[in-house]
Each structure stands twice: as C-alpha cells, then as structure tokens.
Amino acid sequence: xxxxxxxxxxxxxxxxxxxxxxxxxxxxxxxxxxxxxxxxxxxxxxxxxxxxxxxxxxxxxxxxxxxxxxxxxxxxxxxxxxxxxxxxxxxxxxxxxxxxxxxxxxxxxxxxxxxxxxxxxxxxxxxxxxxxxxxxxxxxxxxxxxxxxxxxxxxxxxxxxxxxxxxxxxxxxxxxxxxxxxxxxxxxxxxxxxxxxxxxxxxxxxxxxxxxxxxxxxxxxxxxxxxxxxxxxxxxxxxxxxxxxxxxxxxxxxxxxxxxxxxxxxxxxxxxxxxxxxxxxxxxxxxxxxxxxxxxxxxxxxxxxxxxxxxxxxxxxxxxxxxxxxxxxxxxxxxxxxxxxxxxxxxxxxxxxxxxxxxxxxxxxxxxxxxxxxxxxxxxxxxxxxxxxxxxxxxxxxxxxxxxxxxxxxxxxxxxxxxxxxxxxxxxxxxxxxxxxxxxxxxxxxxx
Amino acid sequence: xxxxxxxxxxxxxxxxxxxxxxxxxxxxxxxxxxxxxxxxxxxxxxxxxxxxxxxxxxxxxxxxxxxxxxxxxxxxxxxxxxxxxxxxxxxxxxxxxxxxxxxxxxxxxxxxxxxxxxxxxxxxxxxxxxxxxxxxxxxxxxxxxxxxxxxxxxxxxxxxxxxxxxxxxxxxxxxxxxxxxxxxxxxxxxxxxxxxxxxxxxxxxxxxxxxxxxxxxxxxxxxxxxxxxxxxxxxxxxxxxxxxxxxxxxxxxxxxxxxxxxxxxxxxxxxxxxxxxxxxxxxxxxxxxxxxxxxxxxxxxxxxxxxxxxxxxxxxxxxxxxxxxxxxxxxxxxxxxxxxxxxxxxxxxx
Numbered sequence: 001x002x003x004x005x006x007x008x009x010x011x012x013x014x015x016x017x018x019x020x021x022x023x024x025x026x027x028x029x030x031x032x033x034x035x036x037x038x039x040x041x042x043x044x045x046x047x048x049x050x051x052x053x054x055x056x057x058x059x060x061x062x063x064x065x066x067x068x069x070x071x072x073x074x075x076x077x078x079x080x081x082x083x084x085x086x087x088x089x090x091x092x093x094x095x096x097x098x099x100x101x102x103x104x105x106x107x108x109x110x111x112x113x114x115x116x117x118x119x120x121x122x123x124x125x126x127x128x129x130x131x132x133x134x135x136x137x138x139x140x141x142x143x144x145x146x147x148x149x150x151x152x153x154x155x156x157x158x159x160x161x162x163x164x165x166x167x168x169x170x171x172x173x174x175x176x177x178x179x180x181x182x183x184x185x186x187x188x189x190x191x192x193x194x195x196x197x198x199x200x201x202x203x204x205x206x207x208x209x210x211x212x213x214x215x216x217x218x219x220x221x222x223x224x225x226x227x228x229x230x231x232x233x234x235x236x237x238x239x240x241x242x243x244x245x246x247x248x249x250x251x252x253x254x255x256x257x258x259x260x261x262x263x264x265x266x267x268x269x270x271x272x273x274x275x276x277x278x279x280x281x282x283x284x285x286x287x288x289x290x291x292x293x294x295x296x297x298x299x300x301x302x303x304x305x306x307x308x309x310x311x312x313x314x315x316x317x318x319x320x321x322x323x324x325x326x327x328x329x330x331x332x333x334x335x336x337x338x339x340x341x342x343x344x345x346x347x348x349x350x351x352x353x354x355x356x357x358x359x360x361x362x363x364x365x366x367x368x369x370x371x372x373x374x375x376x377x378x379x380x381x382x383x384x385x386x387x388x389x390x391x392x393x394x395x396x397x398x399x400x401x402x403x404x405x406x407x408x409x410x411x412x413x414x415x416x417x418x419x420x421x422x423x424x425x426x427x428x429x430x431x432x433x434x435x436x437x438x439x440x441x442x443x444x445x446x447x448x
Numbered sequence: 449x450x451x452x453x454x455x456x457x458x459x460x461x462x463x464x465x466x467x468x469x470x471x472x473x474x475x476x477x478x479x480x481x482x483x484x485x486x487x488x489x490x491x492x493x494x495x496x497x498x499x500x501x502x503x504x505x506x507x508x509x510x511x512x513x514x515x516x517x518x519x520x521x522x523x524x525x526x527x528x529x530x531x532x533x534x535x536x537x538x539x540x541x542x543x544x545x546x547x548x549x550x551x552x553x554x555x556x557x558x559x560x561x562x563x564x565x566x567x568x569x570x571x572x573x574x575x576x577x578x579x580x581x582x583x584x585x586x587x588x589x590x591x592x593x594x595x596x597x598x599x600x601x602x603x604x605x606x607x608x609x610x611x612x613x614x615x616x617x618x619x620x621x622x623x624x625x626x627x628x629x630x631x632x633x634x635x636x637x638x639x640x641x642x643x644x645x646x647x648x649x650x651x652x653x654x655x656x657x658x659x660x661x662x663x664x665x666x667x668x669x670x671x672x673x674x675x676x677x678x679x680x681x682x683x684x685x686x687x688x689x690x691x692x693x694x695x696x697x698x699x700x701x702x703x704x705x706x707x708x709x710x711x712x713x714x715x716x717x718x719x720x721x722x723x724x725x726x727x728x729x730x731x732x733x734x735x736x737x738x739x740x741x742x743x744x745x746x747x748x749x750x751x752x753x754x755x756x757x758x759x760x761x762x763x764x765x766x767x768x769x770x771x772x773x774x775x776x777x778x779x780x781x782x783x784x785x786x787x788x789x790x791x792x793x794x795x796x797x798x
Contacts, residue, residue: 014612048515069733074757075749075751075753078753079753093658103757184622185622195737196648196733196734196737197734197736198734198750231496245622246622247621247622247623247624250603250623250624251623251624251625251644251646252602252603252604254646254648254649254737255601255602255603255647255648255737256647257597257603294488329450362508376530420738420739422735423736423738424737424738425648427648427649427650427738427740428642428649428650428651428737428738428740429642430642430651432648
C-alpha cells in the first residue's frame with residue numbers, strides 16, 4: 001500500500017452578442033482526431049446518442065466516452081490527472097463529492113472565451129439562469145453546462161400502484177405509510193433505497209425530511225449559519241428511523257447501494273417507489289426502459305408507466321419539500337489536452353448549439369441548458385404519453401425554477417458526513433440522534 | 449555474531465573462478481565483480497528505484513500538508529498528520545478490526561486446515577474431489593466472488609433463508625426479518641439486542657468480512673498442512689500407535705507438534721494478509737456501513753483516492769502501515785527463531 005501511494009504521488013510529482021449558434025461550434029471547422037470523454041453521467045446509451053448526432057455534423061472527430069460509477073469517478077480522475085493522463089473532456093458538477101468543480105476545476109481550461117467567441121458577449125444570458133455561475137470556480141468558467149437537474153422527489157411505478165389499488169396521491173406521512181402497508185400485503189417492496197455507498201443519493205431523503213420540518217434549515221446549515229446539531233437535524237434522523245420502524249424503508253437499505261441495487265429493484269418492478277431526480281425521466285421512454293429492465297434482470301420486460309411524485313409532508317407541518325436543482329453537470333476541457341480543437345468542437349456543439357441541446361433535451365436526462373430548447377415530447381416514445389407528457393413538462397419547468405441548489409454548496413466533507421449520518425441512523429441503533437448529529441457537525445466543512 | 453559471520457559461506461555473488469586471460473587490472477576487476485550482476489541489475493534497479501524510492505517519497509509526502517486540492521505544497525508541516533492519525537478514532541478502529549481479523553482468521557484457518565488435512569490423509573472416499581472443493585475458493589478472484597457474497601449475506605439471501613428454515617428467524621408484520629423470541633431475548637441478555645438478521649450492519653459487517661476471508665483462504669491452510677503431514681515420519685506415528693495412542697491423541701501430540709513450522713508460516717502469512725486486506729471489505733461492504741468494516745487498506749484508499757483526496761494523510765497512514773508490517777515481521781521472526789540451543793549463563797539467555 002505504501003508503494004502504491006508512493007507510485008501515485010511520485011508520478012504526480014513528475015507530471016508536471018448574438019443568439020445561440022444554429023449549426024456551428026467553436027474550434028477549427030476541420031478539426032479531427034479522437035476525444036476521450038470521461039463522466040459519471042450520462043448513461044452510456046445516452047452518451048452514444050449524443051456522439052452519433054455529433055458525428056453526423058463532424059464525422060472526422062471520434063469521441064470515446066467512458067462511464068464511471070459515481071464512487072469510481074473521483075479515484076479514476078485523481079489518478080489520471082496526477083499522472084498527466086487525464087481525459088480530453090470530462091464531466092464537472094456544480095458541487096458534491098463526485099464531480100464537484102472544486103475538485104476538478106483546476107484541471108480545466110477557462111471556457112468563457114470559448115463561449116464568447118461562438119455566442120457573443122451575451123453568452124451567459126443564453127443559458128438557463130445561474131447555470132454558468134454554478135460551474136464557475138474562482139472566476140473561471142470550468143465547464144459549459146450541458147443541462148440542469150433537480151432532485152428531492154420520488155418516482156413511482158404507476159402500474160404497480162394501479163395493480164395494488166394504491167392512490168398515487170401521497171401527500172402526508174400517513175398516506176405513505178398506508179401505501180406501503182398495501183404494497184407489503186401484496187408482497188411488493190414499497191420504497192427502495194440504498195445507503196451502502198459513499199454517494200449522496202441517500203442523503204436526499206434526509207434533506208427532504210429536514211425541509212418538511214423547516215424549509216430554511218438545510219441551506220443555513222450548509223452555509224454554517226446553523227449547526228447540524230440543531231433539533232431539526234435530530235428530528236429528521238428520528239423520522240428516518242421511524243420510516244424504517246414503520247416498514248417504509250426496507251430492511252436491506254443499509255446493505256444495498258442506490259446504484260445498481262435500488263435502481264434495479266425499481267426497474268425490475270420489485271419496488272414501487274424510489275427517490276431519484278429528473279435524470280430518471282430518461283427511463284420513461286420505451287426503448288431505454290426495456291434496456292434498463294433487462295439490466296435489472298427481467299427476462300421478458302413489459303414497459304411500465306413511471307411518474308414523478310413530489311415529496312410528502314413528512315413532518316405534518318404543511319411544508320411540502322420542493323425541488324432542489326442547479327446545473328447538473330457541464331463539459332470541461334482538460335487544460336493540457338493535446339487535441340484542443342476537436343475537444344472544443346465537441347463541447348461547444350453539445351452545449352451551445354440548438355442541435356446539440358435538442359439532442360440533450362430529447363434524451364430527457366437533463367433540463368436543456370440553453371434557453372428556449374425543449375424536449376420533442378411527442379416523439380420520445382414514452383410508454384403512456386397522454387399521462388406522462390403534461391406531468392413531465394411540469395416537472396422540467398419546476399426543475400428549471402428550483403429555489404434551492406442541490407449540490408452547489410455541499411463540500412465533499414459535508415457530503416460524506418451526511419452519508420455517514422444516514423448510514424448510522426438506519427444501521428446503528430446504539431447511537432442516539434444527538435450523537436449522530438454531533439458527528440455530522442464535526443465532519444462537515446461549509447464551502448466558502 | 450562475529451564467529452557466525454566468519455564461518456559463514458562466501459557470498460555466491462562473488463566469483464571465485466580464476467582469470468584466464470586479460471591484464472592484471474581486468475583480472476582483479478573481474479574477481480571483484482559479482483557474478484551475474486547483469487542478471488540481477490534490472491530487478492535491483494526496479495526494487496531500489498521504484499519500491500524503495502516510493503517508500504521514501506511516501507515518507508516525505510506524509511510530512512506535507514498535501515490535502516484537499518492536489519498540487520505540490522512545499523512547506524513541510526512536520527508530524528501533524530501522524531498526530532492526526534493517532535487522534536483519529538477511525539485509525540484505531542481500523543487497527544482493531546485488523547487485529548480481530550488476524551486472530552480469528554488465523555485460529556479458524558489453522559484449526560480447520562489441520563482437521564481437513566488430517567481427514568483427507570485418511571482413506572476418504574472421493575478425497576480428490578474434496579481437495580478440489582476445499583481449495584477452489586483460493587483460486588477464485590475476490591472481484592468475482594464479492595457480488596456472490598453480497599447476495600449470500602443479503603437480508604433475503606441464502607444465509608437468512610437457511611436460518612429461517614432452521615426456525616431461528618421469523619418475518620414480522622412489516623415484512624422484516626427478525627430473530628425468534630428466545631434468540632432475541634438471548635441476544636438482549638448479552639447486550640446485542642440491536643443485532644438483526646441484516647448482516648451488513650455495524651455490529652456484524654466486520655464478521656462478514658472475516659467469514660468470507662476464511663472461506664476463501666482456508667484451502668491454502670489445508671494444502672500447507674496436507675503437505676506438511678506428508679513429511680511426518682510414518683515410524684513416529686506407528687510408534688505412537690504401538691504405545692496405544694488413539695486418533696485424537698496422535699493428532700494432538702504427534703502430528704500437530706510436527707506442524708509447528710507450517711503453523712508459524714501461516715501466522716506470518718495471515719499477519720501480512722491482515723495488514724494489507726483491501727479487496728473483500730472494499731467490494732462487499734465498502735468499509736461500511738458508517739466505517740464499521742474499515743481496515744487500514746480501505747481507510748488509506750478512501751483518504752487517498754476517495755472524494756477528499758487527503759494525499760498527505762494517506763501517505764502517513766501508509767507509512768504507519770509499513771512500520772506495523774515491519775514490526776510484526778521482526779517480532780515473528782525473533783519469536784519463532786529456531787535452531788540455536790538456548791541455555792542460561794549467569795541469568796542471561798544466550
């Protein structure tokens with residue numbers, strides 16, 4: 001281990017105003033070569049769609065996408081950059097402990113001049129409000145936003161709800177508990193979640209609960225204005241445990257991961273509810289759903305109707321947790337890439353052109369970053385378009401107008417502390433809520 | 449010590465072949481040049497240039513405040529990271545897990561390895577098949593078996609299925625698995641009332657790792673003991689039989705003492721395995737939940753390659769691991785030294 005550490009570190013020591021473009025991208029028009037793109041998102045099939053559309057316009061540029069599991073992205077990037085072998089293009093998110101700009105922004109070139117060159121002086125205003133700022137670190141635009149994301153809500157399998165006779169209108173904790181009782185009676189898992197990982201998916205339920213207790217608390221705590229030892233946090237921990245006691249959170253939550261386990265439970269129709277964000281809409285289209293169901297182990301999959309569901313009022317105080325969102329991720333260009341023109345061409349085509357952004361919108365993985373671009377809803381191949389389209393349109397509108405950010409102000413330390421808090425709440429009953437809160441406070445570092 | 453040096457055979461690296469041609473200087477040079485130097489040179493360069501350089505470099509990094517953002521901080525902060533490690537409950541927890549892992553895995557492997565070897569030295573039907581079955585886990589990569597073990601120990605996995613059908617687990621009204629009444633009461637009496645049949649939880653996750661490691665390495669212990677038993681003089685066994693010793697007595701008082709070198713070797717192998725343990729904890733539990741199955745290897749990994757990138761601190765932990773490994777090796781070497789008769793001279797053991 002000491003040698004491995006030494007190898008990694010010693011190698012590190014040795015390494016030294018116009019509207020959006022309709023068709024063009026930055027970079028040389030005759031750029032060619034291979035662009036290596038690394039990311040934890042999108043899923044490989046979605047990325048291949050993007051690349052195929054790009055290659056129709058720029059056939060001389062080959063883009064190779066490598067998709068990492070969330071927990072593997074940081075180790076891979078860290079090693080690659082320190083050994084001088086990083087990708088040409090890579091994902092950067094607004095914050096968080098996977099692809100946060102504070103982690104990887106230093107390796108990226110400033111994209112502001114690139115964007116200005118192609119979009120003019122008003123280039124920032126052409127993106128959704130705040131998205132460029134979300135991806136700006138210490139005055140440098142480290143990535144151009146591909147699209148936005150929102151979370152802190154749930155997805156339901158409407159077919160299972162109908163089959164078991166459960167109303168999709170779940171507004172209170174009691175409604176949720178009653179629904180779970182019915183699913184359990186039908187030998188189905190109600191709500192699936194996985195906490196056995198360093199990724200922060202599981203913390204979003206905790207955040208939803210906190211927001212239902214006090215809508216202003218979470219952001220204040222994130223900024224260090226109030227402590228994580230505040231009663232709101234301990235009440236949320238207690239409520240999380242109550243959800244487990246009431247059978248809403250299943251017993252396996254501490255031993256499985258959100259991806260792939262909880263995702264497979266939902267896509268395999270073993271569970272009726274899962275907490276995911278806007279990115280999950282991509283599986284609502286028949287083709288991607290079939291692939292996901294097969295990936296979840298379903299041998300003869302039949303697509304089902306999935307719908308977003310707003311968080312219930314967990315605390316019964318009349319506070320319904322709203323969407324939290326921001327620029328999900330952007331594409332950054334390695335400051336040391338040897339294929340700058342090809343990388344610029346790819347990144348700017350996907351992020352700044354209407355064609356590229358239309359493809360992003362049609363994947364319904366992201367809220368398009370460019371203003372005025374919307375998914376071509378009628379041609380997406382949704383399972384139940386009549387039901388889903390109006391709901392999805394509202395979801396994406398609400399996502400774009402989210403009042404709170406999702407990961408922007410979460411430092412890696414705070415994200416980790418929240419993950420540990422959730423794991424301890426569900427798996428370690430010997431620790432009191434106040435002890436967990438104390439540890440969370442000690443492990444958190446507010447971002448400046 | 450001086451005698452032993454003077455009486456020791458000459459190094460095989462020194463050539464004793466007389467020079468047959470060339471000038472006197474070249475003859476002397478040839479005489480002094482270790483034979484085969486050119487053959488060991490690549491390995492020597494790699495060892496010194498890579499391994500020892502990296503160890504030294506890690507030591508240097510461990511003194512730097514190289515945390516959070518990668519870069520090349522030049523200010524040496526001294527031993528702050530070492531103090532941080534010694535003050536970190538997680539460091540001591542990892543060490544504790546390593547110690548428990550070593551003791552339990554070693555005792556079980558040794559005991560079961562000897563039992564399996566003894567049984568299969570008897571005339572057992574389909575002995576070859578049993579040997580293959582016992583040894584097979586040794587050759588299967590952890591990355592292949594980890595997902596299987598995650599499934600085996602899942603809440604609705606085979607272990608709980610068996611326990612349920614043995615009448616030890618019941619499914620309660622919420623669909624959760626729980627111990628049956630008397631077992632739940634018994635666990636409460638020993639202060640383990642929080643333990644549920646969910647094996648990946650803080651109170652049991654480290655035991656899952658130990659169980660999996662034992663399963664995967666018991667075949668190696670078996671093979672070592674099986675080979676060692678084959679070296680025991682049959683006349684010794686016959687003599688014991690003639691003296692009236694039964695199977696158990698022969699095993700305990702004749703066979704086991706003859707296995708001492710193997711038992712010692714296994715202890716060293718287990719100590720090394722314990723200190724560098726990484727694959728199963730990382731793949732099965734990820735060191736969790738809530739660091740409950742963290743070992744030094746996974747702790748270093750999470751600090752070095754994890755989301756926080758604490759390079760200096762990870763290097764510190766690596767150096768501490770190296771020191772531990774050296775200390776264990778020295779202690780074991782000294783405590784198991786053989787061959788020299790021990791006698792006391794004026795109260796001093798020589």
